[in-house]
Amino acid sequence: MAYVSGFLLAVPTKNKAAYKQMAEEVWEIFKDYGCLSMRENWGVDVPDGKVTSFPMAVKKKDNETVVFSWMEWPDKETCDKGWEDMMKDPRMANVDPSKIPFDGMRMMWGGFEELARAGEPAPA
Numbered sequence: 001m002a003y004v005s006g007f008l009l010a011v012p013t014k015n016k017a018a019y020k021q022m023a024e025e026v027w028e029i030f031k032d033y034g035c036l037s038m039r040e041n042w043g044v045d046v047p048d049g050k051v052t053s054f055p056m057a058v059k060k061k062d063n064e065t066v067v068f069s070w071m072e073w074p075d076k077e078t079c080d081k082g083w084e085d086m087m088k089d090p091r092m093a094n095v096d097p098s099k100i101p102f103d104g105m106r107m108m109w110g111g112f113e114e115l116a117r118a119g120e121p122a123p124a
Contacts, residue, residue: 002036002114003079005071007107010058013065015101016042022101023069029091033082036072043067058106067102076111 011019023040030038043066046054054066073079086092 001075002117003073003076004112004114005073005079005109006112007067007069007109008054008058009067009069009102009104009107010055010060010064011067011102013063016065018101019067022095026095029086029089030071030082033086033089034073034078035082036074038069038071040069041067057108076113079111 020040023038027035027038043054046066048055054060054068058064058066060066071079073082
């Protein structure tokens, strides 16, 4: 059963290119550990809410954009093992925490089992 690691974060709008570059660079590592696909989505229509919303969830500032992303894995076991092994990969040591183009303290994430899919076949 497909498994998804989902992420929600706020990125300073001026850091859009740096965020995209970082995502493309780490994808090379993720796919080596079994990740099937990665989607990075830059918010263009993400309204403020009255009770709750994406901007409220990440405590978005005026100069930031909400990013919604996910990584698809074949299953939870592959995901868990992949993340564990990636943290030991020397390429991850090259990721300078001071150069991450967003505030990781306001990022949220979680793991989800696929419940339904429409429009494309499930991975084998």
